[in-house]
Amino acid sequence: ISVLLLNGPNLNMLGKREPEVYGSQTLDDIVGHLEKTMVEEFGGSLTHFQSNHEGDIIDAIHQAMGVHDGIIINPGAFTHYSYAIRDALSSVVLPTIEIHMSNVHAREKFRHHSVIAPIVIGQIVGLGADGYEWALRALVRKIQSSRL
Numbered sequence: 001i002s003v004l005l006l007n008g009p010n011l012n013m014l015g016k017r018e019p020e021v022y023g024s025q026t027l028d029d030i031v032g033h034l035e036k037t038m039v040e041e042f043g044g045s046l047t048h049f050q051s052n053h054e055g056d057i058i059d060a061i062h063q064a065m066g067v068h069d070g071i072i073i074n075p076g077a078f079t080h081y082s083y084a085i086r087d088a089l090s091s092v093v094l095p096t097i098e099i100h101m102s103n104v105h106a107r108e109k110f111r112h113h114s115v116i117a118p119i120v121i122g123q124i125v126g127l128g129a130d131g132y133e134w135a136l137r138a139l140v141r142k143i144q145s146s147r148l
């Protein structure tokens with residue numbers, strides 16, 4: 001099983017960025033833990049890509065077609081308005097889980113709406129860095145059950 005993890009704008013700042021909201025782990029810490037889980041528990045592989053640029057995220061989604069079995073995405077603020085990222089995810093028809101570290105529903109109103117949500121399997125919201133692990137476990141289970 002091969003999973004693509006995508007992180008959108010400002011997530012490269014994790015650890016330094018609003019630690020009271022996003023915790024103290026860096027993106028490298030989170031990705032390192034996830035890679036380890038993927039290899040040791042599932043014998044699979046994880047590819048990670050972070051970008052602050054919408055078009056680069058869209059290109060990475062297109063390139064996942066035929067290469068990866070599923071996608072985990074934290075689109076950052078693009079969550080709330082990027083129809084282009086949503087359309088890219090719809091185009092590649094790979095099972096996708098959306099994750100947000102913070103509880104977006106307890107924050108500003110503009111964060112309550114996700115334009116991505118209608119086309120993903122589900123969302124993981126508000127569980128901090130652990131959310132990435134739950135997203136991985138859920139996605140792997142989905143992929144495995146689709147192969148039975």
Ligand code: DQA
Pocket residue numbers: 009010011074075076077078079099100101102103104111
């Ligand atoms: C976020 C929530 C978004 O509203 C915000 O713009 C982010 C991070 C989260 O992980 O909680 O950049 O996606």
